[in-house]
Amino acid sequence: xxxxxxxxxxxxxxxDIFECGQCFRWxxxxxxxxxxxxxxxxLRVKQDGQTITFEGNxxxxxxxxxxxxxxxxxxxxxxKEKLSRVDKYMKESIIYGDGIRILKQDLWETIISFIIxxxxxxxxxxxxxxxxxxxxxxxxxFEGEKYYLFPTIDELSKATVEELRSLGTGFRDIxxxxxxxxxxxxxxxxxxxxxxxxxxKIEEExxxxxxxxxxxADCIMLFALKREDVFPIxxxxxxxxxDLYIHNEIEEKVSKKEINKIAKEKFGxxxxxxxxxxxxxxREEGK
DNA sequence: CCACAGGACGGCT
DNA sequence: AGCCGTCCTGTG
Numbered sequence: 001x002x003x004x005x006x007x008x009x010x011x012x013x014x015x016d017i018f019e020c021g022q023c024f025r026w027x028x029x030x031x032x033x034x035x036x037x038x039x040x041x042x043l044r045v046k047q048d049g050q051t052i053t054f055e056g057n058x059x060x061x062x063x064x065x066x067x068x069x070x071x072x073x074x075x076x077x078x079x080k081e082k083l084s085r086v087d088k089y090m091k092e093s094i095i096y097g098d099g100i101r102i103l104k105q106d107l108w109e110t111i112i113s114f115i116i117x118x119x120x121x122x123x124x125x126x127x128x129x130x131x132x133x134x135x136x137x138x139x140x141x142f143e144g145e146k147y148y149l150f151p152t153i154d155e156l157s158k159a160t161v162e163e164l165r166s167l168g169t170g171f172r173d174i175x176x177x178x179x180x181x182x183x184x185x186x187x188x189x190x191x192x193x194x195x196x197x198x199x200x201k202i203e204e205e206x207x208x209x210x211x212x213x214x215x216x217a218d219c220i221m222l223f224a225l226k227r228e229d230v231f232p233i234x235x236x237x238x239x240x241x242x243d244l245y246i247h248n249e250i251e252e253k254v255s256k257k258e259i260n261k262i263a264k265e266k267f268g269x270x271x272x273x274x275x276x277x278x279x280x281x282x283r284e285e286g287k
Numbered sequence: 288c289c290a291c292a293g294g295a296c297g298g299c300t
Numbered sequence: 301a302g303c304c305g306t307c308c309t310g311t312g
Contacts, residue, residue, distance in 0.1 A: 119293040124310065170308030175295080213295045235293065255302090 002062040004054045011076035013099020014047050020100055020280040022223050024113055024126045025133075025150070035142070037133070039106035039150055040065055042142035057142060071101050071226070079273050086266055089244050090274060093281035100276055103223065107190050108183065109150040110224035115175050115211035117219070124168070131167040132156070157184045175211030182209060199227050214256070222272045231263045231271045240282040 014034050018026040026036035033046040041058035043066075054066045067073055080098075084091045112132075117125050129150070136151035136159060157180045164173040182188050188208050196202050199221065206217040218232035231237075233256050241259045242251045245266070267274035 115295095117293085118295060119307080121293065121310075124293095124308095165308095168309075171306085172295095172308080211295065215294060 001055060001057060004063055004066055006052045006054075006072070008050050009052050009072075010050065011080070011099060012047070012050075012052060012070075012101060014045060016097050016099035016280065017070075017101050017103065020097065020276060021122065021283070022276075023103055023105065024122070024129050037147050037149060038065075038069055039109055041149070042140060042147050044143075057140070069104055071104055074101075076101060079270060083267065083270060083274050083277070086274070090267075090277065093277040096284070097277045097280040100280060102226065102273070102276065104226055105224050106150070107194065107220070107224040108153055110220050111179065111183070111206070111209065111212070112150075112156070112176060114216045114219045114223075115179060115209075116169060116172055118172060118175075118211060118213075118216060120172075128168050132159075132164075132169075135159075135163070135167060153180065153184050156180045172211060178210035179212070194225070199229055202227070218272075228272045229269045231260055231275055233259055236283050237275060237279055240278050243282075244278075 014028075014032075018028070018034055018036075023036070025038070026034045028034055029044075031046075033044055035042065035044050037043075038058070040060055041056055043054060043056035043058065046053045046055075054062075056062075058065050080094050084094055113125070113129055116128050120128075130148075133148040133150050136155045137148040138151075138155075140147050140149060156176075159177065159180070161173050161177045164176050169176060183190060188205055193202055193205050196205070202221060202225065203214075203217050206212050206220055207214075212220070215232050215234055218230040221227040221230045222232065233241075238254055238259060239251060241262065242248055242254050245262050246254055246258065248254045263271045263275070
């Protein structure tokens, strides 16, 4: 068991990070800490004000993995200062979601997770990902309990469509099956994608995968590849953007094109970060 | 029992 | 290019 303590950490709140809709494998424990299964192992994170404690077992250098996963080398104050100047809405949303950070998650796991997210809600997405991990992933032990890592490409490629369906994936079964196959056979090469600089080129590659449309591609690019210039548009984002900036009487009529244009104008190359604050603010408010 | 919520896709114009 | 019906499961 390894341990790392960080003091004076700003822009870090467990709830904001784990419940802003970016991740599916973190659970809150009765003592307020969170336990998460990342691709390299199991972690527990505790927070006492500005002091954060990470404990766990991971493959590789513990500190490096924690810093990388929690994006601890990025100064969120800079983002927040810049975006607060956009308008009063951004300012308010940043006060609300002050502790948000964008996690840097595993690309393969993020692709499958967000294919599952299509037309789906968070509790069910979590349930499906846990079921898939339990069936195909490696078992690991942490504090005397059993956990299951998200399956590797090879492990998940062994799944049949029928098995995937039985795990509750619904109509997404074939999409997961096809995408796993395409990635295993390197029709879409994840290592190649990681070397790409141009967001448009990355999107083009991701869209080749079955079950990956514009929204899912943007989420993958943001949550696994740290692209700050994307703008994933789901019903909530459309709702927020219409309420704040567009004011169309029929929300469904607002086109993605129009939303993207306004996002570019207002938030520039930080559109993805702005979207996280806005989304979290309005979604929590609407609960 | 029904209505509703949530994106990708394919067939249509 | 844009519109719309369909896909599955959980909730109220």
